[in-house]
Amino acid sequence: MKIFPKTFLYTLALLVLIAGIASGLIYKLMPGVYTKQKQDDLTTKTDQLVKQLEAGKREDIVGLMGSFAAYTQSNVTINIGEDEYSLIMYSNAAESEENVTSYVTITSNTVSEKSDSITMAFIDYDSQSKDLETSEGVIVSAPGSFSDPEETMQHSFTMDGELGTLTVSMTFAPVEEAVGAIVSLLPISILLCVVIAILFSLLYAHAMTKPIKAISDETRHMTLLERNARCKIKSKDEFGELAANVNGLYENLLSTIDSLEAELKKVAVAEKAKTDFLRAASHELKTPATAVSVIIDNMILEIGKYKNHGEWLPKCKELVDNLSDKLRDILDASHLEDVAESWVTESLETLCSNVIEPYLIIARARGLSLYMDWSASFSVTAPPRLLSKALSNIFSNAVQYTAPGGKFSVYCKGRSLIVENECASITEDQLSRLYEPFYRPDASRSRETGGNGLGLYIVETILHRLELDYRFEPMKSPDGMRFTIFF
Template identity: 45%
Template sequence: MRNLKLFTKIFLYTFLVMLFVTVMAHVFLYVLAPQMTVSTNRFVEGAIIESDVNTGILIKSAIGKALPVSLLCCAIISAGCSLLFSRAMTRPIKQIAVTTEKMEKLDKAAACVVHTKDEIGELAARVNKLYASLLSTIENLEEEKQNVREAERLKIDFLRAASHELKTPVTALNAILENMILGIGKYKDRDRCLLECKEITGQLSFMIKEILDTSRLDFTQEKQDAETFDLSERLPAICEPYQLIAKAKGLDFSFSIQGKCPVHTSKKSLEKILSNLLSNAVAYTKPGCKITVILNARQIKIENECTPIPPDKLAHVFEPFYRPDFARDRKDGGNGLGLYIVDTLSKALGMPYQFEATKNPPGMCFTLYLP
């Protein structure tokens, strides 16, 4: 019996139980019925005469003749009822088994369809709920896997760019030192060359610090640090240091806050995005020109009057260590990491942006769409 399928087991159990009840009913009837007596009244010559007639032999004989046919009919009826009962019990279970086989293959359309409200219906509902939770977990894991893969790719690209960027000053420093050792031409003036070497090592130190700080940013973790705050209250404090720098450079720096601006995101990351944008705006704006910051409930816009970036260069400004041709000097063009950090953090926070040139007045405009 252990190796039989559920339908066969239910059929056999039900049929045997019904057959046992039928046989016992016939046995009781065959044994007890002959012991019954029937009382009869007869009229004889106008008088009523009571007599007891023992009908046991007649009943036993009748039951004996009908017993085979009765047992056969009851057996057939029992088999039919057992078959119907077995089907009714095993059909929803078979449906659940077929559906779970599809679920095993991760068929997203698979679902147990059982309309009963008994334990089997509850089981089907729990299987559906468990499968939905499993699919959701798999999707989350796939998304997390994709995010980790993307983060690893970004790190590899960043390290490649960093190694290439560090190679230039190291090569220059090595060339100066070799020429100093050989005493070639102007490199005989060691005091001047040492000052140049010190300047290069200072640049290297600054670049290494910037690279390390950037590499410590966990771009995949930014969304988990989200909190709700009013950006309109934080913006003046973010702009204040850049206002002072702009004033010292003779720039016209102004910002406009158009009402409350509640956002739900990482405060630290959003402030870093804005700081990098404002730093770039101050660095690339010519003396006497304007920088304007406009904040409303949907977006923040940073405009500065400068030499517009050509469209063919604009596609590369978010690459690490990239500087346009007119800003190749690190003293003027920075380290090339600011917009890379802006781009990566914005994508991590799910905040789209637009960076485009303006015609009147000529300059650049960065628009960040807030969540």
Template identity: 45%
Template sequence: MIMKKLKLFPKIFLYTFSVMLFIIIIAHIMIYTFAPQMLSSINSISENGIMIENALNTERFVSEAILRAFPFSFILSIIIAFICSFLFSRVITTPIKEISDTTEKMAKLKKEVSCSVYSFDEIGVLATNVNTLYKNLITTINNLEDEKIKSNEAEQLKVDFLRSASHELKTPVTALNAILENMILGVGKYKNKDVYLLECKEIADRLSHMIKEILDTSRLDFLAGSEKTEEFNLAEILNKICEPYQLISQSKGIDFQVTVQDTCLVNTSKKHMEKLLSNVLSNAVSYTELGHSVSVVLQKNKIMVKNECTPIPESIIPHLFEPFYRPDFARNRKDGGNGLGLYIVDMIAKSLNLTYTFKQMNALQGMCFTLYF
């Protein structure tokens, strides 16, 4: 029981010293017992009495000499055994103690901690394995912390989005309720129900469209992980994506050009890619005035959508990708949609691990959205 409570160094020392002490005692006993007999057997080959007497005297002399030297030899052997046991125990336990001290620091998750590797034996392999295990543990913890931060940010974004959505829905609902209430009471101009029923219909349509956009946006996070990815040539479907916006541009007197400079192979969700580009094109056409142009340029690893318009200040651009954000210039509810277009673009790009830029053009007065593959 006492040995079990001892630490590794005294335990190894006592074990080693005990074994060496046992060997010393056995060796001294064997020397004291067999040395005179071996000498006697050597001298017993002669039958002469004098020789026998001399052999007996020699045997007695040797025994006495061994007995006199026994204390000094035994004490010296014990000292040597003590020193050897101490050095052996220290050599064995020092790397193990260092591993123990290091793992104690690792248990407190201190970074930049590692076991020193002095050899390639089992202890060296143990130190290497501990270092590898701890490195993997720290990496896993860091990844979990990053995921936790991202999860918290995502939850906060959802909360903010729902708050903004409820605020945006409140306005048309309140307006619709007020018009209907005045029509029921027959107050002033609201007696003309035919006119205001049409206005109610417009508000309801706008409200329905907004609800659909909100629901689609809220489902993007869930659809991104389950949507099937495939490799396709974006050049083959680009004209199909641009076709509706070319027709809108013609009706508004806007010059809409599509240029395919190279084949662009993309491995992602085709459905989400179409949704992303549709929102970008819709945004570009909506904020391009009569007589100006919208151009789409497809290259090997990127697509650019340029539209001539009043340049947007650098300080405002990041806010355009926030939900329901509308600057003061030409971005009200009537002309500028519901403020979800670029927010959806940002969400889809993040879910597809794509990067983009949105900045002022250098050559012309306008904005350029660039999506990189």
């Protein structure tokens, strides 16, 4: 069952149960509560009547009884001395239900030595007022007036030195009538309660399930990884918090997916670079290895000029040494990603001074003009061996490719290290391929200087790992190349 009908049925059942319990409690408790209130009120009024009788006179008895009976709707009997005053409440059955008039009969018996006559009086009163009218007449009976349950109280008092007794009895017929009225109205009240409960349950179920349905719809879009899917509930309650949590979770998921995709792209690029590196290394090693093999075969077969072993054996050794150097450089380049080294903070001048000294000797030997300025040096945090290897390749390339008599410069500016050398500028087409392994802009010149085309490849690999930006660009005046590392 879905949450809307479930919430509606649960709420409806709860409201109907509450209404039923409330109606049952009213039916059960109202008679007792009403009777208790009437009893307390009768006790209070009776105490007041006793005080009024003790402070009054014989001629005040009838008026006090009438006022008391009219207010409390009870029967009153007063015995004082040899006299008895009785007031009995009943309804005139001849009146219509729309205009019921209540009547009161007051009987006064006065017994003396000279006369045994009985004096009687009728009092006709309006139930909404307390004005009484008296007239002499006969006793009027009220059949059924004493058939209902009643509460009787009796008090003693003293009037003009005579001891009297006040007896009050109140019928509970109005209570039974009220209970009957409640029972007769019970079906209508239950029906109204059910209708109201249905309407309220519908509204409540709609209010409760609307945000849940909205969250469910949006999460369905989120499962399809739709970028603009968001829960738009802005309430301050738990639904609002749930929507905010779902949105935050989805944003984190999208961010993680983007990061994974970026990492996958990096891995793909790295794998491609490794593949390209292996292919280039294989090609680079194949040529000298083949040359050595051919020369040795020809020497063994003593073909032509290769009979002169003394001439070709040194050449074979030179090729093998060159091949060994390339293998060492290839192994070093392939292990750059695996180097584990602690990062330390050190002055850039100190780092460069530890690396640049051999290249300064070479530069002086070639007659190059040197310029070094460490006045703007700054501290850097990096793995020193790895960064030194990159700096070594940069300094080596700069010294090797500086034109004879040219200028070789190293200085700091801002948070950058700048290395410049005067030489023939490299074209834009060549610049785009400089970081490819074993690429040489000028193969003949590279062989003369001993380059193997791995220098800038190693530099790029290290700087990428250290997350340092760099730029290699030609200079216009004077002609040359400038390498800048941004720390």
